[in-house]
Amino acid sequence: MSFLAPRFAPPERILMGPGPSDVPRRVLNALAAPTLGHLDPAYLAIMDEVRDFLRQVFKTKNELTMAVSGTGSAGMEATLVNLIEPGDEVIVCVNGVFGGRMKDTAERCGAKVHAVEAPWGEIIEPSAIAAALDQHKNVKLVGIVHAETSTGAHQPLEEISKLVHNAGALLLVDAVTSLGGVPLDLDALQIDACYSGTQKCLSCPPGLAPVSFSSAAVDRISARKTKVQSWYLDMSMLKSYWGQERVYHHTAPINMTYALREALAIVLEEGLENRWARHTKNHLALRAGLEALGLKYIPKHSLASLNAIHVPEGVDEAGVRKRLLTEFDIEIGAGLGPFKGKAWRIGLMGASSTKKHVLLVLAALESILGVSGGTTAATAVYA
Amino acid sequence: MSFLAPRFAPPERILMGPGPSDVPRRVLNALAAPTLGHLDPAYLAIMDEVRDFLRQVFKTKNELTMAVSGTGSAGMEATLVNLIEPGDEVIVCVNGVFGGRMKDTAERCGAKVHAVEAPWGEIIEPSAIAAALDQHKNVKLVGIVHAETSTGAHQPLEEISKLVHNAGALLLVDAVTSLGGVPLDLDALQIDACYSGTQKCLSCPPGLAPVSFSSAAVDRISARKTKVQSWYLDMSMLKSYWGQERVYHHTAPINMTYALREALAIVLEEGLENRWARHTKNHLALRAGLEALGLKYIPKHSLASLNAIHVPEGVDEAGVRKRLLTEFDIEIGAGLGPFKGKAWRIGLMGASSTKKHVLLVLAALESILGVSGGTTAATAVYA
Numbered sequence: 001m002s003f004l005a006p007r008f009a010p011p012e013r014i015l016m017g018p019g020p021s022d023v024p025r026r027v028l029n030a031l032a033a034p035t036l037g038h039l040d041p042a043y044l045a046i047m048d049e050v051r052d053f054l055r056q057v058f059k060t061k062n063e064l065t066m067a068v069s070g071t072g073s074a075g076m077e078a079t080l081v082n083l084i085e086p087g088d089e090v091i092v093c094v095n096g097v098f099g100g101r102m103k104d105t106a107e108r109c110g111a112k113v114h115a116v117e118a119p120w121g122e123i124i125e126p127s128a129i130a131a132a133l134d135q136h137k138n139v140k141l142v143g144i145v146h147a148e149t150s151t152g153a154h155q156p157l158e159e160i161s162k163l164v165h166n167a168g169a170l171l172l173v174d175a176v177t178s179l180g181g182v183p184l185d186l187d188a189l190q191i192d193a194c195y196s197g198t199q200k201c202l203s204c205p206p207g208l209a210p211v212s213f214s215s216a217a218v219d220r221i222s223a224r225k226t227k228v229q230s231w232y233l234d235m236s237m238l239k240s241y242w243g244q245e246r247v248y249h250h251t252a253p254i255n256m257t258y259a260l261r262e263a264l265a266i267v268l269e270e271g272l273e274n275r276w277a278r279h280t281k282n283h284l285a286l287r288a289g290l291e292a293l294g295l296k297y298i299p300k301h302s303l304a305s306l307n308a309i310h311v312p313e314g315v316d317e318a319g320v321r322k323r324l325l326t327e328f329d330i331e332i333g334a335g336l337g338p339f340k341g342k343a344w345r346i347g348l349m350g351a352s353s354t355k356k357h358v359l360l361v362l363a364a365l366e367s368i369l370g371v372s373g374g375t376t377a378a379t380a381v382y383a
Numbered sequence: 384m385s386f387l388a389p390r391f392a393p394p395e396r397i398l399m400g401p402g403p404s405d406v407p408r409r410v411l412n413a414l415a416a417p418t419l420g421h422l423d424p425a426y427l428a429i430m431d432e433v434r435d436f437l438r439q440v441f442k443t444k445n446e447l448t449m450a451v452s453g454t455g456s457a458g459m460e461a462t463l464v465n466l467i468e469p470g471d472e473v474i475v476c477v478n479g480v481f482g483g484r485m486k487d488t489a490e491r492c493g494a495k496v497h498a499v500e501a502p503w504g505e506i507i508e509p510s511a512i513a514a515a516l517d518q519h520k521n522v523k524l525v526g527i528v529h530a531e532t533s534t535g536a537h538q539p540l541e542e543i544s545k546l547v548h549n550a551g552a553l554l555l556v557d558a559v560t561s562l563g564g565v566p567l568d569l570d571a572l573q574i575d576a577c578y579s580g581t582q583k584c585l586s587c588p589p590g591l592a593p594v595s596f597s598s599a600a601v602d603r604i605s606a607r608k609t610k611v612q613s614w615y616l617d618m619s620m621l622k623s624y625w626g627q628e629r630v631y632h633h634t635a636p637i638n639m640t641y642a643l644r645e646a647l648a649i650v651l652e653e654g655l656e657n658r659w660a661r662h663t664k665n666h667l668a669l670r671a672g673l674e675a676l677g678l679k680y681i682p683k684h685s686l687a688s689l690n691a692i693h694v695p696e697g698v699d700e701a702g703v704r705k706r707l708l709t710e711f712d713i714e715i716g717a718g719l720g721p722f723k724g725k726a727w728r729i730g731l732m733g734a735s736s737t738k739k740h741v742l743l744v745l746a747a748l749e750s751i752l753g754v755s756g757g758t759t760a761a762t763a764v765y766a
Contacts, residue, residue, distance in 0.1 A: 003654070004652060008644060010416050010425055010426070010429065011417075020418050023418045032411040033411075034395045035405075036393050036396055037396065038589070069457070070452055071633050071636060074452070199634060205638040206637055227490075230460065232453060232457050248719070250454050251403065251455065251580065251589045253589050254588055255642075256588075268386050268388065269388060271386070336631070
């Protein structure tokens with residue numbers, strides 16, 4: 001043998017960044033089960049199970065609920081390319097990276113996009129949406145980010161959903177960093193299209209994008225006058241593959257479907273409400289600890305799954321992250337955009353949302369920053 | 384606990400259909416390694432290794448060589464959306480499902496598509512391409528399928544490449560069912576853009592699409608006047624993520640990258656030429672066996688990786704496949720399009736291209752069809 005590849009042995013990290021989160025061994029074992037054919041009756045049964053579990057986790061009865069064969073951004077693109085036709089007027093809310101990405105993608109679909117903006121770290125006020133809907137009467141779709149991963153802002157949706165539907169538009173929601181960790185009820189909120197990722201609060205490796213479309217959204221797709229610009233993401237074909245017809249479209253990522261099945265089973269075994277409560281509890285403990293260390297949150301309305309904090313004056317942002325990684329194997333995230341070099345993002349998602357993670361990251365920060373009192377303050381929250 | 388999911392235990396199959404092929408345990412173990420963050424230095428090193436290995440397997444020096452975060456069809460779409468601008472004239476060769484899919488996708492990109500067609504099972508003759516190039520002087524791109532998975536036809540590319548480049552067009556090649564199993568040399572053939580899948584001759588689970596672009600193709604992308612219609616597949620951003628800049632674009636399917644790394648390592652450890660020879664040998668043995676059983680090939684120019692044969696008169700096509708699956712755990716493929724109900728497709732790809740697979744499927748067919756002589760004829764080829 002002339003070539004022998006080095007042994008493959010990636011290091012084991014503690015994932016507390018903006019995703020991926022720690023993946024339970026049970027999920028990794030499912031991922032490594034023998035590969036089935038994509039039309040094998042046994043695989044089709046797994047697809048059905050995934051759809052069923054996804055509906056429970058999304059809290060929806062939507063028939064068109066499935067996993068797109070790509071990562072979260074492919075889920076975003078799948079919703080937009082199917083719901084937008086060239087020339088359509090849409091509103092996209094932008095208060096961070098992921099709202100900006102949604103706007104860019106909607107424009108690539110040929111939409112006339114009206115942006116409703118808020119400063120990074122803040123939420124979108126319903127009054128701003130009301131004003132935009134009032135100004136633009138032909139808006140067909142309003143896109144908004146439930147959990148803005150770049151700032152940690154937690155967007156309330158109840159009031160906005162009413163405004164959007166009263167105006168006769170569809171509501172599209174980015175739930176990449178909320179699904180499975182932060183309260184979300186698609187049917188109660190009347191969300192028409194929603195996309196997420198697997199590597200956040202579901203604690204599955206990245207590679208699939210759960211999506212769900214309401215019947216109004218499906219009607220919109222059925223009434224299209226133009227073909228969907230993406231062949232790969234065309235829901236009119238994908239729904240026949242994931243539906244009872246089983247029309248071959250593409251070869252789904254078989255083993256990733258296994259992992260998602262197992263990750264969703266874990267979510268449902270814990271119970272959604274219990275899981276949300278766990279995320280809240282650990283967030284509050286971490287928050288108490290960080291604030292005891294003198295660290296300040298960026299968003300006023302923080303997600304339980306992601307804690308975005310200001311880097312204190314005079315502290316080497318990248319240097320601290322590097323020490324966390326090399327001395328503790330802990331990954332946390334850097335700031336993006338206007339927060340580049342100025343923020344840390346600490347994720348408490350899925351399997352990474354535990355008391356152990358909270359106390360460890362606080363202890364590590366105390367050690368590196370030369371401060372104290374964080375773990376004590378956090379422990380008090382658990383008491 | 385109110386809900387307990389059934390134990391996850393998919394059956395173990397012997398994969399001899401049109402893909403996926405059998406995945407070695409070594410690859411499945413890599414797949415199940417602990418998940419890293421997508422910007423972890425350890426993960427970036429794995430991406431670099433995958434690029435290096437992919438260049439060797441594609442036989443190219445192309446800088447822009449990487450794995451698209453989707454299955455083979457996403458790789459197809461990635462090449463088309465980046466290389467086509469609305470109004471561009473392109474030629475697409477159609478002699479099966481995958482040529483037809485390429486044509487459909489090119490049209491969705493706004494191309495004016497001139498189809499060069501051949502009957503299913505046949506190859507595209509260079510003279511037909513010459514005539515089309517002569518008739519349409521503004522053609523910017525010619526797309527063709529190297530290994531037509533729906534018919535098993537093996538398309539020669541040498542002469543066609545010369546014609547395409549003499550006409551000043553770029554050559555785009557679908558190598559989904561050939562890469563790693565059938566001779567392919569991107570640089571020698573002057574292929575400008577090529578896409579493949581992981582679940583065929585590379586014997587990795589599906590979920591990534593290896594792609595490679597020549598410098599001429601990169602220049603074409605750089606000279607675009609319009610934005611790429613897909614955000615997810617926009618190479619101008621993806622090349623900054625996979626390149627030295629490491630600009631965050633999306634979260635790559637981390638664990639799938641592990642599996643691809645390991646699958647490519649296996650290919651390189653065996654050696655490409657050895658691997659091609661192995662695929663040829665096992666194909667010839669299977670062919671001798673099938674023909675001894677009275678079964679006839681559909682394509683005159685058959686791939687070594689995929690054997691498409693006519694179902695004999697009076698034989699229950701689906702019934703035989705079902706017995707192969709239930710009695711032997713062997714998956715083979717059905718016919719598509721005009722061959723629906725009339726063809727079987729037997730894959731000998733990657734780890735599924737072995738003497739053991741050849742003799743087992745022949746013995747199983749003999750048992751089900753009540754015939755004999757196939758295994759003997761195949762064994763003679765190995766002698």
